[in-house]
Amino acid sequence: MASKVYTKDRHIIQLATLVSGPGSILFKKADLAAYDCDGFTVQKYLPRAVVFPQNAEEVAAVVKYCSENGLPFLARGAGTGLSGGAIPINGEVIISLTRMKRLLSVDLENRRAVVEPGFINLKLTHAVSDQEYYYAPDPSSQYCCTIGGNVAENAGGAHCLKYGVTTNHILGLEVVLPNGEVVEIGKNGIPDAPGYDLLGLLTGSEGTLGIVTKITVRILKNPEAKQTVLAYFDRVEDGSQAVSDIISAGIVPAALEMMDKIAIEGVEAAAFPVGHPKDIEALLLIEVDGIRAGIEEQINQILEVCRNRNVREVRAARDEAERERWWANRKTGFGAMGAISHDYLVQDGVIPRSKLPEVLSKINEISQESGLRIANIFHAGDGNLHPLVLFDSRVPGETEKAIEAGSACLKACADAGGTITGEHGVGIEKKEEMRFVFTDEEIIAQTDIRKVFNHDNLLNAGKLFPTPGKCAEIKQELKKA
Amino acid sequence: MASKVYTKDRHIIQLATLVSGPGSILFKKADLAAYDCDGFTVQKYLPRAVVFPQNAEEVAAVVKYCSENGLPFLARGAGTGLSGGAIPINGEVIISLTRMKRLLSVDLENRRAVVEPGFINLKLTHAVSDQEYYYAPDPSSQYCCTIGGNVAENAGGAHCLKYGVTTNHILGLEVVLPNGEVVEIGKNGIPDAPGYDLLGLLTGSEGTLGIVTKITVRILKNPEAKQTVLAYFDRVEDGSQAVSDIISAGIVPAALEMMDKIAIEGVEAAAFPVGHPKDIEALLLIEVDGIRAGIEEQINQILEVCRNRNVREVRAARDEAERERWWANRKTGFGAMGAISHDYLVQDGVIPRSKLPEVLSKINEISQESGLRIANIFHAGDGNLHPLVLFDSRVPGETEKAIEAGSACLKACADAGGTITGEHGVGIEKKEEMRFVFTDEEIIAQTDIRKVFNHDNLLNAGKLFPTPGKCAEIKQELKKA
Known part of the structure; x- marks a missing residue:
């Protein structure tokens, strides 16, 4: 797509004085090209410049300059977002937070840590794992995505069924407002703090209300034990019904994931195949965690539920190594589609759990009508679907067809009483689909x-x-x- | 205090046409007197009128009328709020929601119920308990307070340590905005729904942003088992340290309550004495719930932690009847102060758990300086303190002294990195104290x-x-x- 090309104009010269250190500003076209999109690669635009501030003061100075000079700007973390929230569609000045990546403090007694926005999600767990603590939100990109980006998108992950999404783990924020003012929000991590819930408002606002420069997060004690069950079903309906039965039994699994036939074909063709049968229609991966004494009873209940729903094969992991192999296989997820399709489009819808069979069958219809295969890998426990539309961008018209099929999947979720995003955000990708759920x-x-x-x-x-x-x-x- | 007295003026005549049914408007001074304050009885003002709409349309009609005619108005549930949020300080038209008290639907499969705002909190648990479900937020007033009021105040309760406060259990709201428009918010209970988190913004906004006319709440499956431990400590510091140790051990109790010596004197003089020793400095009531197989191990850990902290006596409840007696004794809490003091003022501050000993000792100093006894009954697990300042309003100057001492307690909480309310709201009571925590x-x-x-x-x-x-x-x- 066409983008304006900016040279070293007076604004660039001024902006360069506001950020310290070598290489703290990019403005050449070749350098800017790396910032023309994020994980949503369908639309690309060059930014005016990319700056790399080192602290909140430098962020505030850049924001103030942009604001006073009418320059559009936006914040960017690792650029792993899937809905285009960090794409500079107005030729923005990009404020990259990747140099603000320090772990500022850990307070185990009060179970808190303070990080800068560019701090990588998984590194927080690594930093506290010796003391048997961890940070719960676990998006699949957690090995490279930043906590600042997680706050912007209110990121989820496989284990958010039991532990909640990012907003449930954020205790306080330091934010640079668009006028350059620095404010602290939700200072003390109180569940029902006085005043309006600005912390909730900022979290998940997709970088449209302010730029986060410091984050206080909750850290959790490791569960004493965990165990995972793998179940193969010949029919999607049985798998879906097992999901409902597990929840109805009063079990709150740490994760409850489902993959359909095409998804299994993908993960088995990717980096960590584990030998799942290719002729089943649904696979469930069910993890429980908690006090050791309670785990076995829950696992037995889960095995029984699956057997009552015509499971072909079901069992708990034999050991930790097997459990980890199953999860590594699942986590190749979206990327694995590359092994069976030239291109793919990830969607992200949410439905009430009871509507799983109905919506999966509707997605199947959409697939047949469009002539495109659609794989489903998703967080079944909280009804968060991820239809993956497989297509080949080299075939004329197929990209458009894929986008249309993806939107139809979201419409099906909205019509079933659900909504159009569970964790990937709206960004530029799903702006129009907002009309499915809002007047x-x-x-x-x-x-x-x-x-x-x-x-x-x-x-x-x-x-x-x-x-x-x-x-x-x-x-x-x-x-x- | 002085209040204007309104007679049957043209507004009353018009308002009466907007609400249906007998007795749907009150306007005589004698009738209005029952609405001059709520659970915060320090300030009293007469409303202009009280209307009792039967549905959202009638609420919207009244709101629209007030809005178009410049009449101040506010919503009221059961009037149990402790910070004065429902007091008509501007001679408001009170919109009482006590006639909108239906349970509209229960959807066990998706774990949701829809209620009108005047529906009593505890009735929801009663309605689903046969199927072994319950509604988690449990303010002490739950036998009479309304869920609409709980939403306004983001109410908490003893079991919010594990299960979260009201905002964690609200999935959707129908709201009449101050211009009379009716909107639905957070329609489908998605943890990371698209758009800004208006559900979080409205919850806990203390009736200043809109009037809730329908509420979708989460209901939970009953835990398989629960057990409670009672522990007596000779020193407050040991009790406080035991609280920290329990949390550090990775246990998440369903409730973790503390009472100090004066509080024990109160509850033992009230309706449900259980024979707590009167010479101990601190009592802990610790409840765990969950899978039966995990309970015993947690109870043993808790007993051990208490023994390591010089506990005088500690044991688990012998049976369900004893467990219930302990809780009934605890729940007489605030009211019990009436047995040992002519008047009392409840405060509501929050601190990081690790600051418990420091702040309790500061509260003790405040008590000595003011010459007033201060009891402490509180949710120790989440650091939510409730200093109860005992005084006698018949003694000239003592009311003012009590208010001052209460405010000083909040200042101590704020100074310790905490805040001025954990569950009672700001209302008119703590407006000035907002300056302790906000610029x-x-x-x-x-x-x-x-x-x-x-x-x-x-x-x-x-x-x-x-x-x-x-x-x-x-x-x-x-x-x-």
Whole structure:
């Protein structure tokens, strides 16, 4: 796509004075090309410049400069986001937070850690694992994604069924507002702190309200024990019903993952095959954790539930090594699709658990109508579907067809009483699909809130919300008049 | 205190046409007197009228009328709030939601129930207990408080240590905005739904952003088993240290309550004495729940931790009847103070767990300085203190002294890195104390958000936020200019 090309203009010269250290600004076209998209690679735009501040003061100085000079800007972490939230669609100045990557403090007694936004998710668990603590949110990209990015997208992961998504683990934020002011939010990690819940509002706001420069997170004690069950089903309906039965039995698994036939074909063709049969329709991976004494009873209940639902084969992992192999196989997930398809598009919808069979069958219909294969790898326990539309971008028209099929999957989720994203965010990818779940009035209420923080809409504009329909615009004008 | 007295003016006549059924409006002074305060009885004001709508349409009609005619208004549930959030300090029209008290639906498969705002908290557990489900948030007033009020205050309770406060159990809201529009928020209970987290923003906003007319809540499966340990300590420090040790051991108790010597004197003089020794300095009540097989191991760990901290006596409940007696004794809590003092003032501060001994000793100093006894009954596990300042309002000057001592306790919490409310809200009671934890800029950011919803500030004005200091006002004027 066409992008303006910026040279070393007066703004670049000024911005360079605001960030310290060598290589703290990029402005040449060749350098900028690495920042023209994130994990959503369908649209590409060059930024005006990329700056690498070292601390909150430098972030604030850059933000203030941009704000005073009317330059669009946005924040970027590791760039692993899947919905295009860090793509500079307005030729933004990108504020990269990758140099602000320190672990500032660990307070085991109060179970907190303070990190800079560029700190890698998995490194936090590594830093406290000797003391048997860990950081719970575990997106599949956790070995490279940043906690700042996790806050922006309210990232989830396989173990969020039991432990909740990022917002449940954030105790406080230091934020640079779009006017350059630095504020602290939710200072002390109190579940019901006084005042409005700004911490919740900022978390998951996809970089449209402010730039996070410091994060206080909750760390958890390692569970005493964990065990995983693997179950193969000949029919998707039986697998889905087993999911409902496990939850109804009062078990709260740490993770409850499902893969369908095409997904199994993919992970078995990828880096960590484990020999799953290729003729089954559904596979469940069910992990429980907690006090050692309680694990065996739960595992027995899970085995029984699966047997009552016509499981072909079901058993617990023989040892830790096998458990880890099963998870490594599952975690190759999305990437594994590359082994069986030239291209693929990940979608991210959520449905009430009871609607699993109905929506999976609808996705199957969408696949047949579009002529494209759709794999399903997903967090079944919390109804978070990930249809993977397989296509070949070299075939004319197939990319468009894939995008259409992906959107149809989201429509099916919304129609089933669900919604259009469970953990990947809206970004630029799903702006229009927001209309599946929000009225114009509800979108306006949210853009009004954006205005409170981001008055001139210079920070990450054009993301998250569609333009409200014409009727709504007229209504808003009338209100103002 | 002085209050305006309203007669049957033209507004009353109009409002009466908007609410159906007999007795749907009160306007006589004698009738209004019952609504001049809530659980915060220090300030009293008469409302202009009290209306009792039967559905969202009637709420919207009343709100629209008030809004168009510049009449201040506010919503009220059971009136059990402890911070004055439902007190009509501006002679408001009170919209009582006590007639909207239906349980609209229960969906066990997806673990949800939909209730009207006037539905009593405990009734929800009663409605689903035959199927072995329950509603988790359990404020001490749960036998009479409404779920609508719980949403407004983001209510907590003894078992919120493990299960979280109200906001963690709300999946969706229908809300009448101050302009009379009806919107649905967080329609489908998705943990990371698209758009801004308005559900979190509304929950705990103390009735200043909208009036909730329908609530979708999460219901949980009963734990398979529960057990409670009672421990007596000669020294507060040992009790506090045991609290930290239990959490550090990786145990997440369902509840972890503490009472000090004066509190024990109170509960033993009240309705359900159980024979606690009166010469101990601290009592812990520790409940664990979950899979039966895991309970015994946790109980043994807890017993051991207490023994390592010089416990005088510690044991698990012999049977369910004893467990229930211990809890009934604890739940008489605040009310029990009436047995040993003419008046008492409940405070509600939060501190990091590790600061328990330091802050308890500071509260002791405040007590000595003021000459007033201060009892402590509190949720020790999550550091939510409830200092109860005992006083006699018949003694001139003692009420003021008690208010001052209460405020000093909150200051001690804030200074220890905590905050001024954990579950009772700010209301009118703690407006000024908001300055202990928020800067003027942070207060303005929040009142700016209030403006988005509550533009004319007719809905529950004068609550939650103090007027920002003069400097801030000038800054804001400069910004606008």
